[in-house]
Amino acid sequence: MARSFRVHAENSFIRVPENIGSGFFAAYNLPDGLSVMVSDSVFNEGLSIRRHAVANQQYFILQFNEPLSDDVINMENYNEQHTYNLQKNTILLTSSLMDTTVVRPPKVRTRSVNIILGIDFLNSFIGGEVADKFLSNYFSLLLKKRNPEFIGTEYRVIMDELIKEQIEHPLQKKFIYNRALLLIEKLVTGFLSRLEKNSPLVKLKDDEISRLIKVESLLVKDFSGTPPTITALSKIATMSPTKLKKDFKSMYGLPIYEYYQKNRMMRAKSLLLSGNFAVKEVGMMVGYSNLGHFAASFKKEFGVLPSEMVTNDHAVGFKEKQKTKASAIA
Amino acid sequence: MGYIKYVNLMNGLQLLIYDYSTVQDIIYYRKKSEKEFYVLRLDDFTDKDGISKSSVFFGNTAQEWYYMAGANTHLRQINIIFSKKWLEDYLSNEETGEMLNNYLSLKTPLVVYELMDTEYKRLMNEAIQTKNERQFESMVLQNRTALILERFFSRVYKGIANENNALKISSRELHSIKQAETELLKDFSHHPPAIAQLARIAAMSPSKLKILFKEVFGLPVNQYYQKHRMNKAKAMLLSKKYSVREAANELGFSSVSSFNKAFYKIFDELPSEIAISLK
Numbered sequence: 001m002a003r004s005f006r007v008h009a010e011n012s013f014i015r016v017p018e019n020i021g022s023g024f025f026a027a028y029n030l031p032d033g034l035s036v037m038v039s040d041s042v043f044n045e046g047l048s049i050r051r052h053a054v055a056n057q058q059y060f061i062l063q064f065n066e067p068l069s070d071d072v073i074n075m076e077n078y079n080e081q082h083t084y085n086l087q088k089n090t091i092l093l094t095s096s097l098m099d100t101t102v103v104r105p106p107k108v109r110t111r112s113v114n115i116i117l118g119i120d121f122l123n124s125f126i127g128g129e130v131a132d133k134f135l136s137n138y139f140s141l142l143l144k145k146r147n148p149e150f151i152g153t154e155y156r157v158i159m160d161e162l163i164k165e166q167i168e169h170p171l172q173k174k175f176i177y178n179r180a181l182l183l184i185e186k187l188v189t190g191f192l193s194r195l196e197k198n199s200p201l202v203k204l205k206d207d208e209i210s211r212l213i214k215v216e217s218l219l220v221k222d223f224s225g226t227p228p229t230i231t232a233l234s235k236i237a238t239m240s241p242t243k244l245k246k247d248f249k250s251m252y253g254l255p256i257y258e259y260y261q262k263n264r265m266m267r268a269k270s271l272l273l274s275g276n277f278a279v280k281e282v283g284m285m286v287g288y289s290n291l292g293h294f295a296a297s298f299k300k301e302f303g304v305l306p307s308e309m310v311t312n313d314h315a316v317g318f319k320e321k322q323k324t325k326a327s328a329i330a
Numbered sequence: 331m332g333y334i335k336y337v338n339l340m341n342g343l344q345l346l347i348y349d350y351s352t353v354q355d356i357i358y359y360r361k362k363s364e365k366e367f368y369v370l371r372l373d374d375f376t377d378k379d380g381i382s383k384s385s386v387f388f389g390n391t392a393q394e395w396y397y398m399a400g401a402n403t404h405l406r407q408i409n410i411i412f413s414k415k416w417l418e419d420y421l422s423n424e425e426t427g428e429m430l431n432n433y434l435s436l437k438t439p440l441v442v443y444e445l446m447d448t449e450y451k452r453l454m455n456e457a458i459q460t461k462n463e464r465q466f467e468s469m470v471l472q473n474r475t476a477l478i479l480e481r482f483f484s485r486v487y488k489g490i491a492n493e494n495n496a497l498k499i500s501s502r503e504l505h506s507i508k509q510a511e512t513e514l515l516k517d518f519s520h521h522p523p524a525i526a527q528l529a530r531i532a533a534m535s536p537s538k539l540k541i542l543f544k545e546v547f548g549l550p551v552n553q554y555y556q557k558h559r560m561n562k563a564k565a566m567l568l569s570k571k572y573s574v575r576e577a578a579n580e581l582g583f584s585s586v587s588s589f590n591k592a593f594y595k596i597f598d599e600l601p602s603e604i605a606i607s608l609k
Contacts, residue, residue, distance in 0.1 A: 031423070124340055126469045170426045170487035171480055178476045185473050189466050304448045 013165075016041050023109070024165055030177045033059075035116040038163045040109070047104040054096050058119045063092045064159055064183060065112040066151055067105070068217075086110060088210055091149045091187065093138060111163050115180045125181065126188055134188050137195055149191050150213065152252050153220070153263050157270065158182055204247060211237045212251050215244070219256065220263045223286040227260050265301040268294070272309045279306045332405075339472050342416050346409040349458055354401045357568065367391045368417055370410040370482055372446060372454050378402040384446035388482065390414075408454055410475055420479070426487050433490050436508050436546070442486060453478050506532035507546050510539065514551065515558050518581045522555045560596045563589070567604045574601045 012027040023041025030036060051061075065086040083101040084092055087108065094100045104110065123131045151159075158179050169175040204212075215237045218228060233256070234241040248256050264286050271282045280291060283306070288294035298306045332350020339345055367390060374384040377400060399405055412420075417434070421427030446454075457474035510532040513523055528551070529536040543551050563581055566572045572580065578589035578601075593601045 125472065127465070130465050130469070170430075170484045171424050173423055174420075174476070174480050175484075178473065178480055181473050181476065185466075185469055188469065192465075302448070302452075308448060 016043070020044060026165065028173065028176050030173055030180070032121050032177075033118045034121065034177060034180060036162070036176050036180050037114040037116075038112065039114075040111045040163050042109045043104065043106060046106040048101055049104070050101045051094075051096075051099070053099045057096065059096045060117055060119065060122065061094050061096070062115040062117070062184065062187070063089075063094075063102070063112060064114075064151060064155060065090050065092070065110055066156070066159065068109045068111065086112075088206070088213075090151045090213065091155070093142070093187070095139070111159065113159050113162050113180075113183065115183065117184075122184075125184070130188065130192070134192055138191060149187060150209075150216075150251060152216070153259070153266055154186055155183065156220075156263075157266055158186075160270065204251070208239070208247065209251070211239070212244075212247055215248065216252060216259075219260050223264045223267055224284075225287060227257070230256060261297070262301065265298060268298060268306065269302065269309065272306055282306065337468070337471055339468070339475060342412065343475060344411040345471060345475055346407070346411065347458060348405060348407040348409075351404045352399050352401055356399050365391060366414050368412050368414065370479065372408040372450060372478065374406040374446065374451070374454065375399060376404040384451065386442075386444050386446050386450060386482065388442040388486075406454070406458060408457060408475075408478070410479065421483075429490065430483060430487055432504070433486070436504055444485075449481060450478065453481070503532075503534070503542060504546065506534065507539070507542050510543070511547065511554075514555055518559045518562055520582055522552070525551060556592065557596065560593055563593060563601065564597065564604065567601055577601065 012029075014025040016023045016025070021041060021043035023039065025037060025039040025041065027035065027037040063086070067087045067090075082099050083103060084094075086092075086102060086104050092102070094102075126134065162176065162179050167175065215233050218236065219233070228236075230241050230244065234244045237244050239247070245256060248259070252259050254262065268282050268286045271277050271285060272279065277285070279295075283291050283294035286294070288297075295305050295307075298304075298309075302309070332348070334350070335345075335347040337345040337347070369387070369389060369391070371387040372384070373387065374382060376382040418431060421431045424430075453474050457471055457478075510528040513528060513531050523531075525536050525539065529539045532539050534542070540551060543554070547554050549557065559581055563577050566577045566580065567574065574589070575586055578586050581589070583589035583592070590600055590602075593599075
């Protein structure tokens with residue numbers, strides 16, 4: 001990749017040169033043959049990445065892509081077999097055994113996490129039986145040009161933790177490794193439980209899906225003001241409010257406003273945990289003028305008050321044993 | 331009532347999950363073991379009045395420990411067990427790994443003990459609730475365990491980073507202090523070694539020893555000695571193998587009354603009360 005941009009890669013970190021676009025790519029080699037690459041970048045021109053099938057070893061490439069643009073740009077070659085548009089296939093799992101082409105639209109800022117993992121690792125991690133069930137169902141949907149899974153709140157929270165130029169954590173490798181495994185867990189559990197519930201998601205048309213993705217990204221973009229109304233959203237989605245509500249729920253698992261509220265609280269939580277803001281500031285940032293309301297909503301979502309979230313973080317020390325023994329006696 | 335679950339995870343981790351209610355009082359006592367294993371333990375007790383206590387404990391099997399639970403208490407525990415080798419592998423490849431490893435082997439067999447915060451509780455709940463989704467169980471347990479370990483070790487690291495701002499100490503000095511500490515706790519039946527003697531072992535001046543000792547172990551030399559002596563006393567009484575008089579003798583107290591007094595000062599109860607509570 002570095003070669004194609006004609007730049008020199010330092011410590012697996014690449015900054016996209018100005019004549020091509022902007023942003024960065026950072027790659028990490030982790031234990032158990034896992035690799036993770038994160039990126040936040042824009043390219044001036046559309047990009048098409050072709051990967052040829054290799055027969056001798058099987059590994060998977062799992063991509064999570066979040067394009068930060070409301071407009072869906074149709075690329076011409078999208079309908080070819082094994083060609084995927086990152087704007088539609090926001091979560092995409094492909095195997096090294098098949099030829100794939102991934103296309104990226106021009107001038108769309110995209111945040112992404114790519115995970116490369118071997119089949120043996122996948123089997124031992126999720127269990128052989130579950131792995132078979134997951135992979136066969138996933139690929140049969142994918143080959144029918146269906147989009148098996150979308151980026152929602154929980155994915156986004158983990159992605160946000162990973163997509164940084166420099167990940168500051170005392171156990172950086174473990175941190176990345178654990179987040180990558182969590183993403184895999186969410187995908188496998190989310191996909192399979194939806195499959196078992198026989199969700200009507202598969203009945204949605206391609207362009208309906210991309211309009212719903214647009215609605216979702218609009219909904220969670222900004223929490224500081226009042227959320228868009230269902231009527232406004234249904235205009236954007238060009239579907240009736242009833243249909244919008246029904247389809248949104250089938251895609252993201254929650255009714256529109258519950259989904260909005262959940263995301264809002266998760267944003268609040270991550271702002272609090274960042275340690276840079278007071279509870280009051282965070283409340284304002286997620287659109288609460290009344291701190292009591294903020295605290296109550298927060299508690300409803302996480303079971304603890306926002307203040308408990310911040311004050312609990314004592315440094316680990318070597319504590320007096322007599323006190324601690326006493327506390328172990330229930 | 332309840333269950334105990336034993337799971338072997340990838341990469342040689344062992345996991346024990348307890349989720350049960352007591353019918354009568356129980357005491358759990360863990361003796362020293364020759365094989366060296368580490369345990370990271372998350373405890374959550376809810377008693378019959380609905381009051382809950384929870385804690386995070388880290389230690390190794392070279393350390394004696396115990397806990398008690400009253401009747402009608404709901405106990406939930408996660409024990410993550412791993413070898414010294416596992417810990418070394420875990421910490422290798424990380425920039426902070428060497429520092430953490432040094433710190434932990436220095437503190438061993440002593441323990442890290444803290445109250446469980448909301449994030450630990452969330453992870454613990456998620457690990458225990460997996461029984462609803464059998465097919466994903468091992469994957470979810472694997473990830474929760476990894477996150478608990480990550481959280482624990484990164485908090486230890488932050489703790490050291492805070493300590494070290496005030497503490498300028500070389501690894502050779504740390505090693506010497508650790509030697510002095512081993513000597514101090516070697517034998518409780520006689521008088522503890524004098525500071526001068528410890529200073530010779532550590533090859534530093536008495537005043538330097540005193541300062542560094544307190545920095546590293548958090549207590550002055552003699553208080554530290556006393557604390558461990560009394561912990562030993564409590565463990566002896568709880569084992570039911572010693573009477574109060576025998577324990578006092580064994581630990582070098584000249585009289586039972588001075589033993590009682592020292593014991594009360596640390597635990598807020600008399601040795602005889604421990605003995606009674608066991609009957």
